[in-house]
Amino acid sequence: MSSINFNKSALVALDTLKGISKNLSEVQSQIATGKKVDSAKDNAAIWAISKVMESDVGGFAKINESLNLGASTVAVARAGAEQIEGLLEDMKGLIIASQEEGQDREKLQTDIDRLNDQITSIIDAAQFNGVNLLKGGDTVNILASLDRSASGLATSSIRVDRQDMMAAQVVDTAAGVYAAGTGGSAATLNATQSQDIAVGTPTAGVAYSIGLTGTDADSSAFVPASYTTAGTATGAANIAYVARDGDTAADVAAGLAAAYADYVAANSLDTDVLNVTADGDTLSFTSGVTDGTDTIAVRLDTVTSDDNVAKGAVYDAASINVTTSEGAAAALGTIERAIQATVDVAAEFGSAEKRISNQMEFVGRLMDAMKAGISALTDTDMEEASARLQSLQVQQQLGVQALSIANASPQQLLSLFRS
Incomplete structure (x- = not known):
């Protein structure tokens, strides 16, 4: 039965065309923005997950800056300790020379004093961004990671102990x-x-x-x-x-x-x-x-x-005196202890620097993996979107033609009333 009051075919064609136009608009938006989930209305669960991950990526970027700063600070301290160890080796050569009778011990002592002055200068100068790990102070904690769990978000740090190389040994004889x-x-x-x-x-x-x-x-x-x-x-x-x-x-x-x-x-x-x-x-x-x-x-x-x-690693070296035979003999043990203690300090900083470097590498890879995960969740698959766009454009053209045909069907009723 045909009716001039209701055209079912046109209504169906119109609804189909509206659906095609809506899908086409979505695909065009995805292509324009590059995002298949650009807001919470696109997919609330995926959008929420991606926003948390993006926040963590931003946090890890700041942590990477902290690690870079910490690595530089520790590298300066390690370089200073290694340089001091070399100077102590030079001092050891002078002390060995002083063991021989007939040596001008006063001149040897002058050279030893100059080396001690240089060691003090290196310790004073071995600072980065105002932090000197070769002098006294609190332990340095370098921000290293964000740890997310069911209970919330926490941070973890890499601890680097200062090595006060010039500290004078003190035994608390009053309150101890x-x-x-x-x-x-x-x-x-x-x-x-x-x-x-x-x-x-x-x-x-x-x-x-x-x-x-x-x-x-x-x-x-x-x-x-x-x-x-x-x-x-x-x-x-x-x-x-x-x-x-x-x-x-x-x-x-x-x-x-x-x-x-x-x-x-x-x-x-x-x-x-x-x-x-x-x-x-x-x-x-x-x-x-x-x-x-x-x-x-x-x-x-x-x-x-x-x-x-x-006492610090080189504290005793500052009191070496080879001007006497007794002092020259005692200096051998003193310089050996100073060298070994300085080697230990340099090794400690080297170990900390390596750990920081490893953490930096891990944080970098973690950020890359998180960015890839966010992309997989929210970014548009452009190849798929291109194919879908072309399909929807063809469907839209066919929908327009179908609606045109449906709208033309009532005109056929006029032929029934012609004489």
Whole structure:
């Protein structure tokens, strides 16, 4: 049945054409913007995910800047430590030369003093953006990552410890908790003339000290006062080593043996009366003169205080004096310890720099992967859009023709009323 009031065919053709036009408009928008999800109305879930990921990409870009700044700061410190190690090697050559009789030790000492001045200059200058990792201060934390979890967003950092290379060792003799060695940390040299004391697991910041008590009624074998340290915190500061973070028992033992050697040199003592050496994590005490009545009690004391300060890697090098035979001999041990400590500092910074570099590489790859993921979620597939555009354009043309035919069908009714 045909009706002049309602044209069903035209209505169907019109609805079809509207749908085609809508799809065509969407495809044209996707091609123009390059986005298949450009706003929340396009796909709310995908749009929300992409916006969170874009925010994280922006955060990682700032983290990458932080890592670059941190890497430069650590690189400057590492270069400074490596340069100092080279200067210490030069100083070692001068000290070795001073061992030979007939050398002009005064001129050698002048050269050593100039090297020490240069070391101080390098330490002062080894700063980047106002941060000097070769001088004292708080630990530096370099922003390294964003960690997203179900509970929220958090950050993580790479910790770089400052290395105060010129720090003067301080044992807090006023407020510190002093503990005299007893039991397994104390022994007496008499007829045996040899005793060992194990250091045990050290604690960073604790000052470990060798305590001595000499007994000789007539002072025939030695002067007791020369081999006696007061049984107080003040006495514990005489032959001491403040443990650093990461020190082993062997490090503490070696530090105490070196401190005793300095004590002997400073007080012109005889190592035949008492000598202290380190064997791994054990201190060995030996004497060639003690007996049943002439004794030296030895012990491992400790001072616990937040105000204890571990000495810097090159602190002892500044006091080297080769103008005397005794000083030249003692300088060999001092320079070896300074070189090893400086090598450790440079290695520590090198390790931190490598970790930062690895993190920078990871963050870069992570940002690339996130950008690729965002693109896959939101960007238009241009090849698909092109093919779809052409298809919709053909459908639109056919729809227009179909609507034209449908609109023309009522005209056929007029022929029924012609005479």
